[in-house]
Amino acid sequence: MPSPPLFKSQREITTKTEATSLLQFITSQNPKKLFKLGCSQNPTGTNYELTQNTKKIKKKIFLWQPATSQSPMASLHLLVQLIFFTTIIQPHISTCSPQTVILPLKTQVHPSGLLTKPSNKLSFHHNVTLSVSLTVGSPPQAVTMVLDTGSELSWLHCKKTIATPSIFDPIRSSSYSPIPCTSPVCRTRTRDFPVPVSCDPKKLCHAAISYADASSIEGNLASETFHIGNSTLPGTIFGCMDSGFSSNAEEDSKTTGLMGLNRGSLSFVTQMGFPKFSYCISSRDSSGVLLFGDASFPWLKPLNYTPLVQISTPLPYFDRVAYTVQLEGIRVSGKVLALPKSVFVPDHTGAGQTMVDSGTQFTFLLGPVYTALKNEFMAQTKGVLRVLEDSNFVFQGAMDLCYRVALSQTSLPPLPTVSLMFRGAEMGVSAERLMYRVPGEVRGSDAVYCFTFGNSDLLGIEAYVIGHHHQQNLWMEFDLEKSRVGLAEVRCDLASQRLGLGL
Numbered sequence: 001m002p003s004p005p006l007f008k009s010q011r012e013i014t015t016k017t018e019a020t021s022l023l024q025f026i027t028s029q030n031p032k033k034l035f036k037l038g039c040s041q042n043p044t045g046t047n048y049e050l051t052q053n054t055k056k057i058k059k060k061i062f063l064w065q066p067a068t069s070q071s072p073m074a075s076l077h078l079l080v081q082l083i084f085f086t087t088i089i090q091p092h093i094s095t096c097s098p099q100t101v102i103l104p105l106k107t108q109v110h111p112s113g114l115l116t117k118p119s120n121k122l123s124f125h126h127n128v129t130l131s132v133s134l135t136v137g138s139p140p141q142a143v144t145m146v147l148d149t150g151s152e153l154s155w156l157h158c159k160k161t162i163a164t165p166s167i168f169d170p171i172r173s174s175s176y177s178p179i180p181c182t183s184p185v186c187r188t189r190t191r192d193f194p195v196p197v198s199c200d201p202k203k204l205c206h207a208a209i210s211y212a213d214a215s216s217i218e219g220n221l222a223s224e225t226f227h228i229g230n231s232t233l234p235g236t237i238f239g240c241m242d243s244g245f246s247s248n249a250e251e252d253s254k255t256t257g258l259m260g261l262n263r264g265s266l267s268f269v270t271q272m273g274f275p276k277f278s279y280c281i282s283s284r285d286s287s288g289v290l291l292f293g294d295a296s297f298p299w300l301k302p303l304n305y306t307p308l309v310q311i312s313t314p315l316p317y318f319d320r321v322a323y324t325v326q327l328e329g330i331r332v333s334g335k336v337l338a339l340p341k342s343v344f345v346p347d348h349t350g351a352g353q354t355m356v357d358s359g360t361q362f363t364f365l366l367g368p369v370y371t372a373l374k375n376e377f378m379a380q381t382k383g384v385l386r387v388l389e390d391s392n393f394v395f396q397g398a399m400d401l402c403y404r405v406a407l408s409q410t411s412l413p414p415l416p417t418v419s420l421m422f423r424g425a426e427m428g429v430s431a432e433r434l435m436y437r438v439p440g441e442v443r444g445s446d447a448v449y450c451f452t453f454g455n456s457d458l459l460g461i462e463a464y465v466i467g468h469h470h471q472q473n474l475w476m477e478f479d480l481e482k483s484r485v486g487l488a489e490v491r492c493d494l495a496s497q498r499l500g501l502g503l
Contacts (some may be wrong), residue, residue, distance in 0.1 A: 141173070154257065288492055301490065325354050
């Protein structure tokens with residue numbers, strides 16, 4: 001029986017990653033078996049245990065902990081052989097949470113002329129993206145990845161072209177390992193793949209991701225070592241993409257790839273094993289914070305939590321691995337819009353869910369709710385703002401409420417605030433985040449500003465999407481362990497300084 005890749009030398013298992021690799025190796029030999037990897041803390045470190053689960057018993061099979069002496073691999077192989085005689089159902093992984101990892105988060109601005117109609121996933125076709133820098137491979141190669149809580153599979157450009165100058169080169173990495181078609185990973189079902197993954201001529205797992213605006217990306221699934229802060233994560237599954245088409249190649253060339261952070265099994269945060277992660281986006285400059293792990297800081301206000309909406313039955317328009325929360329109403333300067341709560345509840349097809357998505361810049365509402373908000377905002381700003389009377393101008397394909405503001409005017413007039421009312425929490429959108437100056441748009445002596453809520457119906461999106469523009473100066477926590485999203489107001493530029501990011 002061959003050894004797992006991480007156990008070529010005769011040594012004890014000493015880390016969660018090695019333990020997870022063993023579990024994945026065992027289950028790949030017989031996918032119908034069920035194992036669980038657990039862990040517990042003790043004064044000398046962490047114990048890892050592998051347990052056998054059936055309908056009637058839960059039995060500890062093996063326990064190991066970090067040791068200073070080497071031990072023969074024969075005992076490990078004996079363990080694997082013994083496990084194969086048990087009758088179990090399917091693989092499952094449960095791991096101890098690693099230490100907290102903090103990274104700087106960048107807001108990347110792109111020229112307005114590069115804007116296109118967003119795709120149905122709203123991943124990276126906007127003029128502002130959130131990105132993080134990290135290293136991948138052995139030796140490490142620097143990459144920049146777009147942060148996207150609306151996607152599952154992380155991927156990197158692996159073939160240099162004029163459109164993709166920033167790439168990850170797998171040939172230079174000794175830890176790069178393409179995934180064969182026979183691997184259980186190649187049969188993982190995910191909404192990211194519009195067609196099933198397939199085998200290429202080399203019998204490697206080939207995946208393609210397509211978008212509604214005709215953009216696409218494809219390549220091989222592989223495992224590689226990702227370096228996040230002080231953490232090293234061997235065996236991380238990602239897409240090594242070598243071809244595709246982008247409706248906005250100039251924008252895509254600014255980054256190396258995308259970091260998928262939804263709740264799917266292949267997402268980056270799921271593979272890392274962190275029970276929660278947070279981010280904080282500053283409105284004053286391009287700085288921000290991305291934090292994996294627990295955020296317990298004395299300067300951070302208590303978070304208000306709203307539970308994630310989860311359904312057990314697959315529905316055609318409901319994304320079950322998205323961060324779906326329940327929007328219950330919208331308030332404009334103290335006035336709650338006269339809308340029945342039923343308009344915010346997903347229907348029998350799953351259409352109408354509310355998703356928190358860092359890969360989207362602005363917020364999009366379904367038609368009836370958008371119209372009600374638009375009319376109320378116009379009523380409360382009548383005589384204060386001048387509406388842009390141009391039926392042919394719709395910003396980013398979905399934002400049709402725009403205004404003319406004199407170029408000589410140094411600031412906007414006082415505006416009402418908008419609050420998104422969730423179950424258990426509220427997201428207040430301050431006046432300065434309600435209006436966005438469209439770069440390069442000038443009408444006579446006036447600049448053009450647009451209302452930062454858009455109409456989902458114009459995009460063909462059957463959902464409410466909360467974009468990152470309205471998450472500025474909020475500490476946003478995604479708690480996978482307790483299935484909830486938390487938020488609290490905070491100055492994100494100061495949070496960066498307090499966390500020693502020097503931004």
